Amino acid sequence: MMRHTISVLVENKFGVLSRISGLFSGRGYNIESLSVNRTTDESVSIMTIVTMGDDRVVEQIIKQLRKLVNVIRVRNVSEMDHIEREMILVKVHATQRTRPDVFNIVSTFRGKTVDITNESVVIELTGANDKILAFLNVMEPYGIIEVVRTGAIAIGRGSKMTSEMK
Amino acid sequence: MMTGAQILIESLKREGVDLIFGYPGGVLLGVYDTLYDSDITHILPRHEQGGIHAAEGYARATGKVGVCFGTSGPGATNLVTGIANAHMDSIPMVVFTGQVATSLIGGDAFQEADIIGITRPIVKHSYMLTNVEETASVIKEAFHIARTGRPGPVVIDLPKDIMAAKAKFEWPEKVNLTGYNPTVKGHLGQIKKMLRLLESAKKPVIYMGGGVVLSEANEELVKFSEITGVPVVSSFLGLGGFPGTHENFVGWLGMHGNYASNMAVSDPDFILAIGTRFSDRSTGRLDGFAPNAKIAHIDVDPASISKNVQIEVPIVGDCKAVLKQALGEIDKFNWDKNASARKEWREQIKAWDREHPFDYDRTADIIKPQYVVETIYKVTEGDAIITTEVGQNQMWAGQFYKFKRPHQFISSGGLGTMGYGFPAAIGAKLGCPDKEVFDIAGDGSFMMNMQEICTAVQNKVAVKVAILNNRYLGMIRQWQNMFFNDRFSHCDLNCQPDFVKLAEAFGAVGMRIDRKEDVEAAIRESLKVKDKPVIMDFTVDRNENVFPMIPAGASVSEMLLMQK
Numbered sequence: 238m239m240r241h242t243i244s245v246l247v248e249n250k251f252g253v254l255s256r257i258s259g260l261f262s263g264r265g266y267n268i269e270s271l272s273v274n275r276t277t278d279e280s281v282s283i284m285t286i287v288t289m290g291d292d293r294v295v296e297q298i299i300k301q302l303r304k305l306v307n308v309i310r311v312r313n314v315s316e317m318d319h320i321e322r323e324m325i326l327v328k329v330h331a332t333q334r335t336r337p338d339v340f341n342i343v344s345t346f347r348g349k350t351v352d353i354t355n356e357s358v359v360i361e362l363t364g365a366n367d368k369i370l371a372f373l374n375v376m377e378p379y380g381i382i383e384v385v386r387t388g389a390i391a392i393g394r395g396s397k398m399t400s401e402m403k
Numbered sequence: 404m405m406t407g408a409q410i411l412i413e414s415l416k417r418e419g420v421d422l423i424f425g426y427p428g429g430v431l432l433g434v435y436d437t438l439y440d441s442d443i444t445h446i447l448p449r450h451e452q453g454g455i456h457a458a459e460g461y462a463r464a465t466g467k468v469g470v471c472f473g474t475s476g477p478g479a480t481n482l483v484t485g486i487a488n489a490h491m492d493s494i495p496m497v498v499f500t501g502q503v504a505t506s507l508i509g510g511d512a513f514q515e516a517d518i519i520g521i522t523r524p525i526v527k528h529s530y531m532l533t534n535v536e537e538t539a540s541v542i543k544e545a546f547h548i549a550r551t552g553r554p555g556p557v558v559i560d561l562p563k564d565i566m567a568a569k570a571k572f573e574w575p576e577k578v579n580l581t582g583y584n585p586t587v588k589g590h591l592g593q594i595k596k597m598l599r600l601l602e603s604a605k606k607p608v609i610y611m612g613g614g615v616v617l618s619e620a621n622e623e624l625v626k627f628s629e630i631t632g633v634p635v636v637s638s639f640l641g642l643g644g645f646p647g648t649h650e651n652f653v654g655w656l657g658m659h660g661n662y663a664s665n666m667a668v669s670d671p672d673f674i675l676a677i678g679t680r681f682s683d684r685s686t687g688r689l690d691g692f693a694p695n696a697k698i699a700h701i702d703v704d705p706a707s708i709s710k711n712v713q714i715e716v717p718i719v720g721d722c723k724a725v726l727k728q729a730l731g732e733i734d735k736f737n738w739d740k741n742a743s744a745r746k747e748w749r750e751q752i753k754a755w756d757r758e759h760p761f762d763y764d765r766t767a768d769i770i771k772p773q774y775v776v777e778t779i780y781k782v783t784e785g786d787a788i789i790t791t792e793v794g795q796n797q798m799w800a801g802q803f804y805k806f807k808r809p810h811q812f813i814s815s816g817g818l819g820t821m822g823y824g825f826p827a828a829i830g831a832k833l834g835c836p837d838k839e840v841f842d843i844a845g846d847g848s849f850m851m852n853m854q855e856i857c858t859a860v861q862n863k864v865a866v867k868v869a870i871l872n873n874r875y876l877g878m879i880r881q882w883q884n885m886f887f888n889d890r891f892s893h894c895d896l897n898c899q900p901d902f903v904k905l906a907e908a909f910g911a912v913g914m915r916i917d918r919k920e921d922v923e924a925a926i927r928e929s930l931k932v933k934d935k936p937v938i939m940d941f942t943v944d945r946n947e948n949v950f951p952m953i954p955a956g957a958s959v960s961e962m963l964l965m966q967k
Contacts, residue, residue: 248582251531263524293709300706306528306548391428394903 240269240366241295242321242391245284245302246310246400249275253307257284260305266290266298270323270388281309285390287366310400314391317402321391324363326351327373330380333356339379346372357382407535407566413497414542415443417574420470422446422461422833424454425827428474429514430501430563446833446862447852448508451478453826455485456852460496460827463813464788465834466619468495475501477515479560480521484820487525487555487596491817492640493617495554497545504564505533511963512868519560527555535568539728541727547578552585553704554617580911585703587621589720594729597675599714602736602818604673604697605744609635610656612685613816614678614702614722615644616809623726624677625649630730631738632745633675634752636664638685640816641678648785653752654761657685659798659949662962663752663760668693669959676700678722681711682817683955691958759951761802770919772871772943776803779841779869782926787839789844792824794878796871798949800843806811822851828866829936839867839930843957846872847896856909859936867929868938870902873945881948885963906938915940960966 247253254273261268269287276283288298295313302311314321331339332355339358343350348362362372366389373384393399405413411434415423424446427435438445448454451473462469469489473482479627483690489496503512529549530541531885545557561802562619601607615624621644628635629755635645645652654661656668665687668674674696679685686692689712700708708717724802746832776799779787789804790813791797796815813831828842842849847956849870859866873880878892906913912932916925916939929937950965 251533252519252523252529255520259523297706298709304704305581306580396967 238291239290239295240316241288241290241313241315242313242319242389243286243288243299243302244314244391244399245286245308246276247284248309249280249282250307253282256305256307257286257302260301260351262289263299264297264301266294270386272388272390285388289391303330306353312393312399312402314393314399318394319399320394321365321389321390322363323369324361324387325373326385327360327362327376328357328382329360329376329379330356330382331354335379336402338377342375348372353397404569404896405563405572406433406437407538407568407570408434408530410535410572411542411561411566412437412441412443413572414478414539414574416441417472417541418468418546420468422469423472423828424448424458424461424830425472425499426451426454426474426478427472427865428478428501430473430475430503431561433563434472434501434512434561435565441711445857447751448826448858450852451481452484452822453852453858454487455482455496455498456765456820456823456826456853457830457833457858459485459489460790460830461834462496462830462941463492463827463832464810466810467499467834468546469830470497470499470782472499473501474514474671475503475518476516477514478514479518483522483525486522486558486817488820488823489527490527490814493613494556495549496556497542497549498558500558500560502531502560502562505562506564508562511881512884519558522558525556528560529560530559531557531814532562532565535565535570538565538570539573542579543575544578548583552583552706573803574750586719587721587724589701589718589725589728591647591728591732593716593718594725596694597718598732598736600673600697600699600716600731601633601675602738602740605741606671606748607633607673607675607745608667608671609633609643609675609677610638610668610679611635611644611677612638612679613640613644615641618703618721618723619677619809620678620723620726621645621809621919623723623730625728625916627726627733630733631965632749634667634749636667638679638682642801642815643811646805648808651749653756657687657803658955659802659951660953661751661761661802662757662964664846665953665959665962666755667752669939670694674698676702676714677726678702680707683711686711687953688958689955691960753899762965763947767944768914768919770943772802772873772940772941772947772962773799773923774919775871775941775943776800776843778926779843782923782930783839783841787841790814790824790828790831790840790842792842792844793821794817794845794848794876795881795949796843796845796877796946797850800869800875821848823848825849825852825866825868826855828868829855829864832864832866833862842866842868844868844870845871845877846874846899847876850899853905856906856911856936856938860910863934864936866936868936869926870938870940871943872902872940873943873947874899875945877947878949884948886954902938902940906936911935913940914938915942917942
């Protein structure tokens with residue numbers, strides 16, 4: 238089972254999101270995360286879907302996505318040179334005593350502190366999946382109150398559009 | 404300026420629609436008022452499910468797109484089984500559903516149902532009209548999507564206010580869909596690779612499916628099989644795609660297919676699969692399916708390739724187009740090289756077939772269901788369009804009727820919808836009035852949509868229904884007999900109507916046939932009726948089982964044969 242990041246260019250039309258999420262649930266594929274938003278072209282949206290599966294399953298997922306009429310392009314960006322980012326907002330216990338340590342770690346991970354109370358801080362961090370996991374791991378002992386995560390977004394390296402890359 | 408309803412009807416005419424199966428309802432009254440002035444024939448079924456199966460039967464018999472209407476809410480939900488059926492068997496359909504006015508959507512209005520949401524997993528595509536100006540272009544797109552690529556059903560939801568709103572009618576010149584462009588021609592390099600592998604194969608088999616019927620690739624396939632000397636095995640839905648009487652035709656494979664076909668795919672050295680999806684009912688347990696064969700697969704749907712079985716040579720394209728390309732290259736290969744090995748292979752397959760042909764006890768005094776099918780085949784000279792219900796009747800129809808041409812065999816293969824055959828027969832007969840159309844039925848299935856006798860009587864549709872009446876849900880009884888220690892849980896249909904009186908009550912012709920010697924005469928008699936349906940109730944052996952049988956999840960080597 239491998240983690241795959243799939244970039245899907247879709248027409249920005251009624252019900253597209255449900256067609257795609259329904260395809261995953263109906264065929265028993267899992268979605269680890271899904272993020273969707275408009276592109277510079279208002280009529281087109283881009284989705285980044287992170288899924289787990291062996292090669293055969295991922296091949297089927299891509300073929301089934303391509304069958305959807307509103308789907309314009311599908312790329313398995315895991316197979317190409319690409320940049321992937323997620324963002325988290327984490328609320329962590331931090332008292333006067335532990336705060337300097339927390340700040341230190343946040344700065345090491347190049348995160349930002351965006352809210353402080355006497356007992357807690359809220360940290361904003363972006364990075365690839367492994368960095369996010371590593372950060373959460375290090376924060377664990379301080380007491381994580383809440384984590385809110387975006388799904389991954391991904392873009393191919395180089396001057397071509399991701400959807401045009403091989 | 405035209406109303407949405409007028410644009411809808413005009414668009415249907417532009418698409419060449421001459422027959423609609425539909426049931427009106429509150430939100431569709433505007434559309435039906437427009438239809439009243441139109442010259443498109445409209446057939447009113449007695450249940451929406453009957454209507455959509457009839458539209459599918461029409462599509463399958465003619466190769467055209469089937470069209471049906473249902474109103475919002477229950478009208479739309481009653482269409483769901485038919486949409487799923489068309490989706491599973493890849494039949495081109497455009498299904499129009501009424502919808503409440505856009506201002507009411509989401510408010511749980513009277514007869515409101517989210518039919519786009521409900522049908523999402525069982526459509527090729529769907530639309531809800533939200534702007535009257537897009538009516539014509541959506542309809543044109545829908546027909547294009549339904550009939551091209553791997554065909555399938557497209558649903559268009561019609562809110563009441565959009566059908567009443569006005570716009571200028573503009574018929575688009577062509578369809579422009581950025582995300583939809585099915586491949587028609589195959590990759591020539593891959594086709595040559597397939598031919599090279601086939602050239603060196605000593606025990607090759609062509610395994611064809613419903614895609615050959617849908618793309619009408621039958622003539623190309625016959626030529627291809629004759630030149631290469633490769634025997635042809637069909638899936639159940641492929642029947643008719645290759646002439647059943649051709650010497651290279653082996654039969655059909657799968658759970659109730661013939662012994663020779665199943666043996667032929669159990670250990671060949673090469674399989675050329677054409678327009679088929681390797682369904683579990685065809686392949687049996689996958690590790691027993693051609694473990695030593697290289698497989699090439701021609702299919703218009705890339706997602707069908709390597710879905711269940713790993714494929715060495717994928718060829719994406721329309722079956723007919725790819726076979727044409729292959730025939731263009733065929734002279735460049737040497738088909739004599741392994742001709743003698745292949746002859747031997749064909750002899751081997753013939754020997755298997757002689758060993759265990761489709762058979763039944765022909766000496767029995769009681770009417771055997773297989774005898775009825777065989778007699779229909781004889782009387783109609785193999786030329787009738789056959790629809791089936793689902794269960795034992797369906798398997799016997801496939802076993803004892805040999806099909807000549809595509810669109811001749813109409814059966815609910817993928818979904819296995821009971822109640823399908825009779826309305827499908829009505830649609831087929833309306834599409835092909837010059838052909839005899841028989842629904843080979845079971846008593847259980849027939850009772851699921853028998854209200855459509857009324858539709859057939861009203862429209863003078865002279866279909867014949869042959870009920871193989873064993874007063875059981877026969878296939879259920881068979882499984883309970885074979886795998887559940889004769890614990891016949893809820894399969895007994897001894898309480899049933901008098902089908903002769905029932906037919907007569909509807910104004911149709913009813914016949915009961917209790918004796919074997921009356922079977923042929925009754926079938927001949929039924930052919931004389933030209934203006935109404937004939938319901939023939941054949942009292943058959945209650946305990947007859949379908950053989951051969953490969954139990955679910957078993958492989959070919961575990962095939963159960965008829966006890967002699």
